[in-house]
Each structure stands twice: as C-alpha cells, then as structure tokens.
Amino acid sequence: MSDRKSRDMSEDAGKTGGRRLPRAAREAQILQVAAEMFAAQGFHATSMDDVAAACGVTKPMIYSYFGSKPGLMAALLQRTGRELLAGLALMAAIPDPEARIRATLDLLIGRLYEQTASWRVILSAMRGDGPLAEQARGYRAALIHAMLITLAELAPPDLHRAIARRRVSPYAHALLGAAEAGSEWWLSTPGVSRAETEATATKVLDAMLVPIRRDLAASV
Amino acid sequence: MSDRKSRDMSEDAGKTGGRRLPRAAREAQILQVAAEMFAAQGFHATSMDDVAAACGVTKPMIYSYFGSKPGLMAALLQRTGRELLAGLALMAAIPDPEARIRATLDLLIGRLYEQTASWRVILSAMRGDGPLAEQARGYRAALIHAMLITLAELAPPDLHRAIARRRVSPYAHALLGAAEAGSEWWLSTPGVSRAETEATATKVLDAMLVPIRRDLAASV
DNA sequence: CCTGTTTGTTACTTTCGAGTAAGTTACTAA
DNA sequence: TTAGTAACTTACTCGAAAGTAACAAACAGG
Numbered sequence: 444m445s446d447r448k449s450r451d452m453s454e455d456a457g458k459t460g461g462r463r464l465p466r467a468a469r470e471a472q473i474l475q476v477a478a479e480m481f482a483a484q485g486f487h488a489t490s491m492d493d494v495a496a497a498c499g500v501t502k503p504m505i506y507s508y509f510g511s512k513p514g515l516m517a518a519l520l521q522r523t524g525r526e527l528l529a530g531l532a533l534m535a536a537i538p539d540p541e542a543r544i545r546a547t548l549d550l551l552i553g554r555l556y557e558q559t560a561s562w563r564v565i566l567s568a569m570r571g572d573g574p575l576a577e578q579a580r581g582y583r584a585a586l587i588h589a590m591l592i593t594l595a596e597l598a599p600p601d602l603h604r605a606i607a608r609r610r611v612s613p614y615a616h617a618l619l620g621a622a623e624a625g626s627e628w629w630l631s632t633p634g635v636s637r638a639e640t641e642a643t644a645t646k647v648l649d650a651m652l653v654p655i656r657r658d659l660a661a662s663v
Numbered sequence: 664m665s666d667r668k669s670r671d672m673s674e675d676a677g678k679t680g681g682r683r684l685p686r687a688a689r690e691a692q693i694l695q696v697a698a699e700m701f702a703a704q705g706f707h708a709t710s711m712d713d714v715a716a717a718c719g720v721t722k723p724m725i726y727s728y729f730g731s732k733p734g735l736m737a738a739l740l741q742r743t744g745r746e747l748l749a750g751l752a753l754m755a756a757i758p759d760p761e762a763r764i765r766a767t768l769d770l771l772i773g774r775l776y777e778q779t780a781s782w783r784v785i786l787s788a789m790r791g792d793g794p795l796a797e798q799a800r801g802y803r804a805a806l807i808h809a810m811l812i813t814l815a816e817l818a819p820p821d822l823h824r825a826i827a828r829r830r831v832s833p834y835a836h837a838l839l840g841a842a843e844a845g846s847e848w849w850l851s852t853p854g855v856s857r858a859e860t861e862a863t864a865t866k867v868l869d870a871m872l873v874p875i876r877r878d879l880a881a882s883v
Numbered sequence: 884c885c886t887g888t889t890t891g892t893t894a895c896t897t898t899c900g901a902g903t904a905a906g907t908t909a910c911t912a913a
Numbered sequence: 914t915t916a917g918t919a920a921c922t923t924a925c926t927c928g929a930a931a932g933t934a935a936c937a938a939a940c941a942g943g
Contacts, residue, residue, distance in 0.1 A: 651870050
C-alpha cells in the first residue's frame with residue numbers, strides 16, 4: 444500500500460519506544476540488552492547480530508560504539524564494576540563495623556536483585572583467562588576485600604590486622620557465596636518476597652558472626 | 664630419516680602415555696579432558712579440535728564416540744551426575760539427620776576437591792535453556808533436595824514436613840552456596856589445607872543450625 | 884532550504900568451528 | 914598369513930558469526 448516503507452511497531456524486544464536514539468541512550472540500551480543475553484546464554488553463545496536485533500538496530504551500530512565483541516563485554520564489566528565500587532565507597536563511611544557489614548550485605552542483595560544479569564556476567568567472565576577475566580575478578584575481589592576488611596575490624600585491637608584478615612577470609616567467601624546462592628534461589632522461586640530473603644540473610648549473618656568472633660578472639 | 668613417520672613423544676597434554684587406547688579408556692580420557700577445558704574456558708569457547716588435540720587424538724574420534732558436541736556434554740553431565748547421586752544414596756543410609764547433614768557436606772567438599780572441573784561444568788551448564796541446562800539443573804536440584812529433606816528432619820515431629828521443607832529451603836541454598844564459595848576460595852588460595860576448609864565448613868554449619876532450629880521450632 | 888553531522892542500513896569478506904566421507908594403520912584370532 | 918575389526922587420520926563441506934566498506938536517511942543550525 445504505502446510506497447514509503449512503513450515500519451511496523453510490532454517488534455518485540457527491548458526497544459526504547461521510538462527509533463533513532465542519541466548515542467548515550469543507545470549505548471546504555473545496548474549494554475543492558477547485552478547483559479541480559481550474556482547472562483542467559485553466555486558470552487560466546489550470543490552473537491552480535493542477536494544483540495543488535497534485540498535492540499532493534501543492526502550490527503554495525505554496536506561496532507561503531509564499542510569496537511568489538513570483547514570491547515562490548517569490557518564496557519559492560521566496567522559499568523557494573525564502577526557502580527559496585529561506588530556503592531562500596533558509600534559503605535566505607537559507616538563507622539561501626541557490624542553496621543557496615545549489614546549495610547554491605549544489603550547493598551549486595553539489592554544489586555543482585557536489580558542487576559542479576561550484570562552480576563551473572565561478572566561471575567561467568569571470571570572463569571578462564573585473558574584481560575576480561577582479570578577485569579571481572581578484580582571487581583569481585585573488591586567486594587570480597589571490603590567484606591574482609593570490615594570483618595577483620597571485629598577483632599580485638601591487640602590482634603594484628605593481617606592475622607585477623609587471614610582468619611576471617613574463609614568466612615567472607617562463604618558469606619558472599621551464601622548471599623549469591625540465596626539470591627539465586629529467591630529469584631527462581633515464585634512467591635518469595637525480597638523482605639523474606641533479607642530476613643534470612645540477616646539470620647545467616649547473625650549466626651555466622653558467632654564463629655567469626657570466636658575465631659578472632661582465640662589467641663595466636 | 665625414517666620413512667616410517669616416527670611419532671615423537673614430546674606432545675604435552677593429558678595423554679595416557681601410549682597411543683591407541685581401547686574405547687572405554689579413550690572415552691574416559693576425553694570426558695576428563697573435556698571437563699577441564701569446558702570448566703576453564705566455557706563450553707562454547709572450547710572447540711572440538713581443542714579437546715581432540717589435548718587428548719592427542721583427532722576430532723572424528725570424538726564424533727564417533729559421542730556423536731556431537733552436545734552429546735559430549737551430555738555424557739559428561741551424566742557421568743558426574745551419576746556419581747553424585749550414588750554418593751547421595753549412600754548418605755541416605757545414615758539415620759541421624761544431623762550426622763547425615765555433616766556427611767553430605769563432607770561428600771560435597773570432597774567432590775569439589777576431586778572434581779572441581781566437572782562441578783563447574785554443571786554450574787555453568789545450568790544457565791540458559793535447552794535439554795543440557797535441564798539435565799544440569801536436575802543434578803544440582805538432587806543435591807539441594809537431599810539437603811532440604813535432611814534439614815527438615817530436624818523439625819519437631821508435629822510440624823508438617825512440607826512446611827518444614829519450605830522453611831529450611833533458603834538455608835539449604837545458602838549452605839550449598841557457602842560450601843561452593845568456600846571451596847573455590849580454598850582451591851585458589853595457596854597454603855590452605857583441606858583440613859582447614861573442612862574445619863571452617865563445620866563451624867559454618869554449626870552456626871547455621873542455630874537459626875534453622877529456631878525457625879523450625881517456631882509455631883505456624 | 885541546503886549543508887554538515889549524527890544515526891543508521893545493506894551487502895559484503897573472511898575466519899573459524901561443527902560435522903563427515905573415505906581411507907589407513909595396528910591389534911587379534913583362526 | 915591373512916582376514917577382519919577396532920582405533921585412528923586426512924581432507925574435505927558447509928554454515929554461522931566477527932568484522933567492514935560504502936551508502937542512506939534524519940535532524941540541527943544557519
């Protein structure tokens with residue numbers, strides 16, 4: 444009918460509504476869509492055409508904005524990592540260690556809730572080698588380190604910081620693993636509120652503080 | 664010099680020493696090598712040629728034994744899953760719930776120690792969809808379920824089993840996640856003994872049993 | 884309205900990896 | 914020794930996905 448090729452609006456994916464977005468908005472959209480697809484199917488199993496199509500755009504756009512597929516991944520990791528580090532920086536202002544631990548755990552659960560996809564991308568990018576893996580490991584290490592430092596502050600003041608950190612290290616990892624697994628469970632289980640997840644997390648944290656304090660109190 | 668092409672023995676990878684293995688042995692070797700490579704770089708990032716080369720064999724061998732790349736993956740998952748289920752079946756014979764939980768946790772840590780690669784393959788195969796993901800989720804679900812059932816047995820006898828299971832569910836996931844993360848930490852940290860890992864795991868379990876029992880004891 | 888810049892597309896090239904057909908070498912047993 | 918079979922290779926096809934060059938349409942400001 445129309446000789447002007449009328450674009451139908453019936454396409455499915457994460458379009459921002461209209462077409463022709465300004466660069467910054469398109470970049471943000473591509474990052475979000477890529478995070479979801481990488482999380483769902485893995486980096487290598489997702490093609491650039493797939494990402495482009497899900498954005499309602501064609502491949503050369505992504506290349507013009509991100510350069511390459513690893514470049515897209517790096518941008519994604521950087522974005523997520525930056526936000527994480529910013530959040531952690533805020534936590535550092537809380538003076539009481541125990542309060543800071545709780546706040547950090549809340550922050551983590553919130554992140555897992557709102558940005559599950561990005562977090563999964565980081566987790567799976569960590570495995571293997573290459574610069575992307577290094578980058579991903581760096582961000583997770585920052586999170587672990589923040590937990591570690593704060594837990595170590597629960598030690599009696601006469602205990603060397605280095606020793607305290609060494610002692611709480613397994614607990615920091617276990618705690619983070621528990622938080623991740625718990626969030627995963629809660630995301631995949633219908634009928635569970637976020638409040639319930641946080642309540643359980645609090646109970647688990649309270650419980651784990653007991654052996655942590657005991658280990659820190661032990662001499663030598 | 665020699666017109667008989669003399670094969671040098673200087674190749675690197677997981678060869679079983681000589682060449683020309685009987686089918687069963689070659690299959691086992693391929694599965695092991697594939698597990699390590701899939702764990703290190705991911706399923707999609709690993710080519711059949713890579714696996715074949717690491718086995719000191721060529722691609723058509725793998726195809727003749729496993730049919731396709733997904734077929735290889737399925738065989739891998741099946742082998743690991745079977746062994747896991749067999750281990751869990753042994754645990755079921757332990758009458759006391761708390762002892763069974765400890766034994767299951769030990770079993771899990773042992774598995775993670777000896778078969779890190781396979782376990783990582785299961786974890787990463789779970790994401791996404793398709794029959795392979797279903798299969799992987801099934802095996803992990805079996806493990807979770809075993810924990811769940813056993814934890815629920817700690818409930819007072821007048822509490823409905825279904826309610827008890829629902830209540831311990833988040834803890835089962837958190838516990839498994841903590842065990843995984845702790846093992847991961849221990850594998851990647853030099854100078855940490857397995858005994859230390861198990862000691863920490865015991866402490867974490869003891870600590871978490873407190874809120875678990877409390878939640879189970881609460882009425883309604 | 885026309886001119887440059889930004890946003891976008893079509894239509895390719897090229898590389899890489901899954902899968903296969905047909906042939907070769909070694910072991911085995913009569 | 915000689916057939917027969919099990920283990921293994923070489924040398925391909927074919928499709929999919931990374932990356933690119935060249936071109937088209939929209940919007941902005943004069």
